[in-house]
Structure formats: structure tokens, C-alpha cells
Amino acid sequence: MSALRAVKANARPFFQRHSAGELKEALRKMYLIRRFEEGAEEAYMRGLIHGTMHLSIGQEASAVGSTMALRNTDYITSTHRGHGHCIGKGADPKLMFAEFFGKEEGYCRGRGGSMHIADVATGNLGANGIVGGGLPIAVGAALAIKKQKRDDVAMCFFGDGASNEGAFHEALNMAAVWKLPVIFVCENNKYGMSVSTERSMAVANVADRAPAYGMPGVIVDGNSVADVAEAIAAATERARKGEGPTLVECKTYRTRGHSRSDRNRYRTKEEIDEWKAKDPIPLFEAELIAHGLATEDEVTAIRISAETEITNGIEYARTGTDPDPNEVTRDVYSSGVNS
Amino acid sequence: MSREITYAQAIQEALGQAMEADPAVFLMGEDIGVYGGAFQVTGDLVHRFGEDRVMDAPISELGQAGVAVGAALAGCKPVLEFQFSDFATLAMEQIVNQAAKLRFMLGGKVNVPLVMRFPAGSGTGAAAQHSQSLDAWLAHVPGLKVIQPSTPYDMKGMLLAAIDDPDPVMVFEHKLLYKTKGEVPEEAYRVPIGKAHVAREGSDVTIVATSIMVHKSLEAAETLAAEGIDVEVIDLRTLRPMDTATIIESVKKTTRLACVYEGVKTLGIGAEISARIAESEAFDYLDAPILRLGGAESPIPYNPVLEKAAVPQVQGIVEGLRNLVTGRT
Numbered sequence: 282m283s284a285l286r287a288v289k290a291n292a293r294p295f296f297q298r299h300s301a302g303e304l305k306e307a308l309r310k311m312y313l314i315r316r317f318e319e320g321a322e323e324a325y326m327r328g329l330i331h332g333t334m335h336l337s338i339g340q341e342a343s344a345v346g347s348t349m350a351l352r353n354t355d356y357i358t359s360t361h362r363g364h365g366h367c368i369g370k371g372a373d374p375k376l377m378f379a380e381f382f383g384k385e386e387g388y389c390r391g392r393g394g395s396m397h398i399a400d401v402a403t404g405n406l407g408a409n410g411i412v413g414g415g416l417p418i419a420v421g422a423a424l425a426i427k428k429q430k431r432d433d434v435a436m437c438f439f440g441d442g443a444s445n446e447g448a449f450h451e452a453l454n455m456a457a458v459w460k461l462p463v464i465f466v467c468e469n470n471k472y473g474m475s476v477s478t479e480r481s482m483a484v485a486n487v488a489d490r491a492p493a494y495g496m497p498g499v500i501v502d503g504n505s506v507a508d509v510a511e512a513i514a515a516a517t518e519r520a521r522k523g524e525g526p527t528l529v530e531c532k533t534y535r536t537r538g539h540s541r542s543d544r545n546r547y548r549t550k551e552e553i554d555e556w557k558a559k560d561p562i563p564l565f566e567a568e569l570i571a572h573g574l575a576t577e578d579e580v581t582a583i584r585i586s587a588e589t590e591i592t593n594g595i596e597y598a599r600t601g602t603d604p605d606p607n608e609v610t611r612d613v614y615s616s617g618v619n620s
Numbered sequence: 621m622s623r624e625i626t627y628a629q630a631i632q633e634a635l636g637q638a639m640e641a642d643p644a645v646f647l648m649g650e651d652i653g654v655y656g657g658a659f660q661v662t663g664d665l666v667h668r669f670g671e672d673r674v675m676d677a678p679i680s681e682l683g684q685a686g687v688a689v690g691a692a693l694a695g696c697k698p699v700l701e702f703q704f705s706d707f708a709t710l711a712m713e714q715i716v717n718q719a720a721k722l723r724f725m726l727g728g729k730v731n732v733p734l735v736m737r738f739p740a741g742s743g744t745g746a747a748a749q750h751s752q753s754l755d756a757w758l759a760h761v762p763g764l765k766v767i768q769p770s771t772p773y774d775m776k777g778m779l780l781a782a783i784d785d786p787d788p789v790m791v792f793e794h795k796l797l798y799k800t801k802g803e804v805p806e807e808a809y810r811v812p813i814g815k816a817h818v819a820r821e822g823s824d825v826t827i828v829a830t831s832i833m834v835h836k837s838l839e840a841a842e843t844l845a846a847e848g849i850d851v852e853v854i855d856l857r858t859l860r861p862m863d864t865a866t867i868i869e870s871v872k873k874t875t876r877l878a879c880v881y882e883g884v885k886t887l888g889i890g891a892e893i894s895a896r897i898a899e900s901e902a903f904d905y906l907d908a909p910i911l912r913l914g915g916a917e918s919p920i921p922y923n924p925v926l927e928k929a930a931v932p933q934v935q936g937i938v939e940g941l942r943n944l945v946t947g948r949t
Binding site for chain 1: 646672677678680682683684685686687688689690691692693694695696698713714717718722723724725726728729730731762763765786787
């Protein structure tokens with residue numbers, strides 16, 4: 282025990298601030314995200330689910346490192362690549378799978394699919410199919426928080442591509458003018474679909490844009506849970522104290538393509554391999570073990586438990602209830618009134 | 621007993637009463653605070669309720685619309701004023717993709733209780749980018765409710781109903797109506813969304829009109845009455861959900877239908893009304909083709925003569941209806 286404490290004492294603040302239990306839970310969520318997406322990909326390949334999906338494999342550290350700082354009453358808005366944020370915020374993978382399978386048991390009763398999963402009960406205001414769509418919505422949620430005199434925050438995930446949308450400018454400006462509790466989390470994975478940030482931005486970093494709005498812009502290694510979580514903790518504390526928004530840019534990478542249609546013509550195998558070597562999950566595992574916060578056996582047990590949960594989740598979803606075609610327009614209006 | 625106030629005052633009164641009754645209600649828009657709004661609709665509300673509830677926003681229509689959506693999801697009831705309805709074009713993403721669809725996309729598990737107010741229409745010399753009637757655009761979108769009250773009484777009652785409504789409601793206000801007066805009770809009351817109003821009963825022909833065209837149609841009806849043509853005027857009031865039953869009943873009685881609206885004629889609200897009648901049992905009752913009198917197939921011009929020529933006027937309605945009833949073309 283004293284040896285463990287000694288090791289931990291040399292570690293960076295993140296590993297000291299959180300208990301071993303919290304850190305192992307973070308690892309478990311990273312595994313859940315990874316296995317969830319691998320499971321979804323496989324189910325798609327086997328023709329069990331249709332449509333498209335955007336996988337965040339390789340970006341788990343930013344999803345988990347960011348959401349670790351949040352409470353149930355905090356909000357997130359997410360993106361088309363949002364499975365990780367959703368699980369990070371506390372969603373149940375089996376209900377997410379049910380949504381993928383288009384079942385009534387799914388988070389959106391099968392009406393939303395991968396791109397619209399939300400769980401308002403856990404403060405998840407939803408993924409969004411429109412690039413930049415969630416940015417002003419997060420600002421609105423933060424405005425409500427301020428009006429209701431709560432010390433909650435709204436965390437807004439978006440990609441490098443979204444920072445080129447007009448909505449980004451309008452949202453950041455309003456959040457800053459009104460000093461709203463928003464944490465803008467940019468997951469810069471280098472590509473807006475196929476176009477690199479070098480080809481779509483004249484500045485090197487999305488965070489470089491933050492000073493123009495009078496807010497701090499912080500750049501972190503998006504593949505390091507500790508790096509992400511420390512920056513987010515500071516931004517969240519600032520927001521809760523009423524000091525306004527922060528932009529945190531997580532430099533990361535998606536090792537899969539943009540979506541199912543991606544033929545990978547715009548990047549090299551070398552680049553992908555280089556980033557695979559920086560996979561955030563083994564990196565975090567190694568840190569936990571090095572700091573004496575988890576044993577090899579515990580890590581293995583966590584991985585197996587995540588895999589079991591995913592397998593069970595897929596089975597749960599497969600046997601779910603199909604929606605009634607006569608109920609196409611059911612949820613358009615609250616009263617059921619239509620046309 | 622009876623008290624007359626303007627259409628703009630009716631809006632202001634409804635907003636004030638809604639804010640008094642419910643702390644979740646707040647207003648946002650451009651220059652709606654100390655300036656009082658471009659059309660002086662919010663007036664001195666900022667002095668009564670403070671800048672936190674009558675919020676001047678940056679000129680960011682898309683952002684404001686998104687903020688309204690987010691605030692609505694998080695427990696507020698935002699009422700957003702667009703300075704001109706034309707600026708809805710800047711906010712279509714949030715209106716159409718987010719506000720309208722969130723409830724549905726999330727399986728009915730959320731409501732988006734917001735109101736957006738749009739000063740619309742021509743007649744102010746403001747030319748093509750400040751004079752449009754885009755109500756039919758938004759009425760095309762499932763998930764939105766679209767209302768177009770034409771009198772101060774309906775305006776107050778329908779705006780209060782809109783603020784109560786758990787779904788997003790788009791309110792189109794014709795700018796030329798702001799100074800028109802009518803009887804309005806002082807207390808809060810509701811006029812239901814989704815119900816048309818028979819503004820004038822008649823037996824020879826039915827006009828379904830929207831917004832300012834209700835008044836022009838009523839004026840035309842007086843002229844036609846002197847010629848022995850008895851016109852029924854239906855004020856549609858709500859574009860979506862549309863009260864088709866009231867129109868069907870009227871057409872079965874009068875056997876003739878004209879649709880009068882300011883928006884561009886082609887693919888406008890008149891097309892929808894006509895199609896609903898053509899699809900209904902009222903079709904068999906028709907004694908004449910359906911007439912549509914809508915806006916010209918052009919942007920709204922600046923020149924005042926051209927500006928008038930671009931939207932239906934009383935004389936044109938009189939002539940159109942006379943021909944419809946007498947069988948001349």
C-alpha cells in the first residue's frame with residue numbers, strides 16, 4: 282500500500298486526483314467504446330444493421346477524458362462520430378445497440394439511429410447529423426443553466442471540420458459574450474471527411490481561433506486520457522465558477538475511415554500505422570500499471586467484462602421489438618396532431 | 621368594456637403576460653431591448669423584465685435559433701424575434717434540422733417548446749430582402765407549427781397558445797398589420813392553434829385567405845356584396861396543422877373556392893389548400909375551377925407601383941372573384 286502511494290505520488294495530478302476505482306472505470310469505458318464500435322462494424326458487415334455509421338476508434342481518450350469531469354446534470358452535445366461521448370456520459374450500450382438495430386427499445390425508439398442517439402435523462406442532448414449543429418444548442422443549454430442559477434456545464438463536442446462552419450463562430454461568440462458555462466471540446470482528427478486541416482484552415486490549430494472570441498484555447502494530446510482530463514478539469518472548474526467558456530482542442534486520429542463509404546484515398550498507410558502505434562487504450566493501461574493503480578490481471582478482467590457486456594448488448598438488440606409502420610408520424614408533435 | 625389596441629401592442633401584451641406567468645419564458649432577438657425592436661413590438665418590456673429576460677443578441681440568426689433550441693431542451697421557453705422574416709434563411713439549419721426534428725429523432729422523448737416570431741410581408745418599400753412571405757417554406761416542415769394571425773385579438777390569443785405549446789411554433793406577423801387596431805381583452809386568453817376562423821359568412825364563393833389578405837378579402841367582399849355576390853371569407857390562421865374540415869364545409873356550401881395569399885403563388889399555401897379540396901368530398905361540389913391569387917413569380921420590387929403589383933390587391937381580388945362566380949375568364 283505504501284509502495285503504491287509512493288508510485289502514485291510521482292504521477293501527474295490526474296492520477297492523484299482520481300481514485301484507482303475511477304481510473305479503472307475510465308479504462309472500462311474506453312474498452313466499451315472500442316468494443317461497441319467494433320461490434321457495430323461487424324454487425325453492419327454481416328448485414329444485421331443498415332444505414333451508415335461513423336466510428337471513433339482511436340479517439341476514445343478524448344471522449345472518456347472529457348466526460349470524466351461531468352455530473353449527471355451537466356449536458357453534452359455530440360457529433361455524427363458520437364458513440365464515445367454517449368458511453369462516456371453514461372449511456373447503456375445495449376440500448377444504443379437497440380437503436381442501431383432500429384428497435385423500439387433503442388434510445389430513440391429506432392427513429393434516430395447512430396447519428397441521433399440522445400439520452401436526456403443523463404444530460405446527453407444528442408449526437409447530431411449536421412456538422413456544427415450542436416454548437417449553438419450547447420450554448421443554449423448553458424444559457425438555461427445560467428438562467429436557472431445552476432453550477433452545471435454544457436460540454437460541446439465538435440470536430441475540426443465543424444470549426445469551419447459559421448455556427449462555430451456564432452456559438453463561440455455568444456458563449457463568450459454572455460460568459461456561459463460551455464466547454465468546447467474540439468476533437469481534431471486531422472480530416473473533415475477527406476480534406477485535411479492543412480487544406481481547410483489557414484491556422485495550424487483550431488485552438489488558435491479561441492483568442493479571437495476572448496476565451497482560452499488549450500491544446501492537448503487527445504490520445505492521452507490524463508492530458509485531456511486535466512485540461513477539461515480546469516475548463517470545467519472555470520465554467521462552474523461562472524468565468525466563461527474554454528476551447529480544448531484534442532489532437533487525435535480516427536483509424537477507421539470517415540464512414541462506410543470511405544476508400545481511404547486521402548491518407549497513407551504509414552500515417553494510419555503511426556497513429557495506431559499511439560492507440561490511447563494500451564497507453565492508458567500502461568500508465569495505470571506503471572503507477573500501481575491497476576494490475577495486469579485487473580486490466581484483463583476489465584477488457585473481458587467490456588467484451589461480455591457488448592456481446593450481451595448485441596443479443597439484446599437483435600431480439601428487440603420492431604416499430605409498427607402505422608406509427609410513422611407518431612412522435613412528430615407532442616399532441617400527436619399532424620398535418 | 622371594450623378596449624382597442626394595435627396588433628403590435630397585442631403581441632407585447634401577450635409577451636408580458638407570458639413572462640409574468642412563467643419565469644421560464646424569455647425573449648431574445650436583435651435590438652429588442654432598449655431599442656424596443658425594429659418595429660417597436662417589444663417596446664419597454666426590457667424595463668419591466670430586465671436584460672436577462674429581454675435579451676439583445678449579437679447579429680447571429682443561426683446561433684440565436686440554436687440557442688433557443690438548446691435553452692428549450694434545458695427547461696426554458698424561449699421566444700425568439702427575427703428582425704425580418706427574410707432572415708429565417710440564415711437560420712434554416714437550426715429551424716428545419718434541429719427544432720423541427722429533435723422530438724421525432726429522439727423517439728418522442730423530448731419537447732422543443734420554443735416560439736419564433738417573424739415580421740413578414742411587403743408594403744414597406746424595403747425591397748426584395750426585407751419583404752418576403754416565407755410562411756409556406758416553414759409550413760412544409762413536419763415538426764413545426766406555423767401560425768399567421770390577422771387580427772390583434774387572434775394575435776394575442778394565439779401567441780399565448782404558442783408559448784404554452786410544447787412544440788416549436790413559428791409566428792408570421794405581417795408588418796403592415798402592426799399598427800392596425802382591434803378589440804383585445806386585457807386578461808390573458810388563448811385562441812387555439814390549428815383552427816381556422818370564418819371571418820365573414822357568405823353563400824356564393826369561399827375565399828381562404830392568410831394574414832393581411834384576410835383584410836383585403838373582406839374589403840373585396842364588401843364591393844362584391846354590392847354586386848350581389850355573397851362571399852365567405854375564411855381566415856386560415858394556422859398553416860400547419862391546417863384546419864381542412866372548415867374549408868371543406870365552406871366549399872360544400874358555396875361551391876366555389878379562391879385562395880388569396882401574399883407568398884409566391886407557385887407551390888404556395890394556395891396549392892396545398894386547392895389540393896386538399898381536390899382530394900376531398902368537396903371536389904364534387906365545385907361549380908368552377910379553383911382560383912389562386914398569390915404573390916408574383918418575382919422578388920418583391922422596390923418601386924412602390926411595382927411593389928403593389930407583386931402581391932394581390934383588393935381590386936384584383938374583386939375582379940378574380942367576379943369572374944369566378946360569373947363564369948367569365
